[in-house]
């Protein structure tokens with residue numbers, strides 16, 4: 001077939017030249033069109049490689065035609081560098097499955113990679129972040145992030161039981177926000193939940209930490225998980241007295257493999273409350289101006305969580321599936337598997353005034 005094309009075309013050309021000029025072009029046009037169709041569109045499809053037209057690009061990226069994938073910026077990252085904890089909260093969803101902690105230099109390298117990728121806020125969490133090396137390891141990371149990486153916001157979430165004033169003296173100036181977990185102002189309820197620890201009173205300790213935060217100029221925040229044992233409590237008076245910059249109120253969440261399912265170290269089913277019960281708690285506390293509610297829906301995919309190996313944890317399927325470590329493949333590659341919902345992050349108010357300099361606090 002391909003051999004016949006030039007022969008046929010030459011014959012037609014010769015016979016065309018025997019005709020008057022005015023009819024020459026009209027004779028050639030169909031042949032030119034036929035040649036173009038034959039050489040470029042065998043079987044009705046282009047033989048050329050696909051050009052990156054808009055439709056082709058979308059299809060090949062597998063994004064369902066929603067438009068080109070936007071790279072995710074790790075604006076705010078939660079680094080759970082240890083899973084160890086001195087408490088045993090029944091609903092804990094980051095349990096002590098390993099005792100691994102990265103060497104300090106490796107953790108710093110990972111934090112620098114995140115900063116280069118656009119991180120503005122780092123939150124250190126656990127487990128209990130003050131348990132490793134009596135808070136020294138944590139202090140070194142806090143100072144590194146503020147002094148060397150110059151991050152606008154450095155924060156910690158802790159149960160508060162292992163923090164000493166000495167730590168504030170050494171590292172307080174580098175810390176923007178300290179969030180303390182407190183689920184009840186009734187010590188008996190704290191014990192029921194698993195936040196009791198012998199003679200030490202969680203509620204009294206909270207007051208001490210509040211004072212140190214004021215003295216060492218660290219913004220004070222409270223996190224509460226609303227569950228079966230505290231859902232009917234009225235915390236208005238105590239929260240107002242402690243006057244945190246933010247009171248984050250979470251609905252107790254089930255995570256497969258952490259606090260639910262066969263392999264889990266906890267069984268949190270008995271702590272779970274309905275959406276209506278959570279709404280009831282929020283309604284009772286609606287005049288507390290610093291309250292920031294977080295339902296399960298808002299919470300699930302709107303956090304960038306790094307585990308102790310610096311792997312992003314994807315919670316989309318109701319469990320925590322790890323990516324590769326950012327130390328091995330870089331942030332851009334690892335974050336693709338984070339399952340992070342950036343829109344929900346913004347919708348839940350994930351980006352707020354998070355630097356203590358901007359908070360303009362009346363200490």
Ligand code: SF4
Nearest residue numbers: 085087089092127159
């Ligand atoms: S204090 Fe936090 S990390 Fe420790 S057991 Fe309780 S929920 Fe888990």
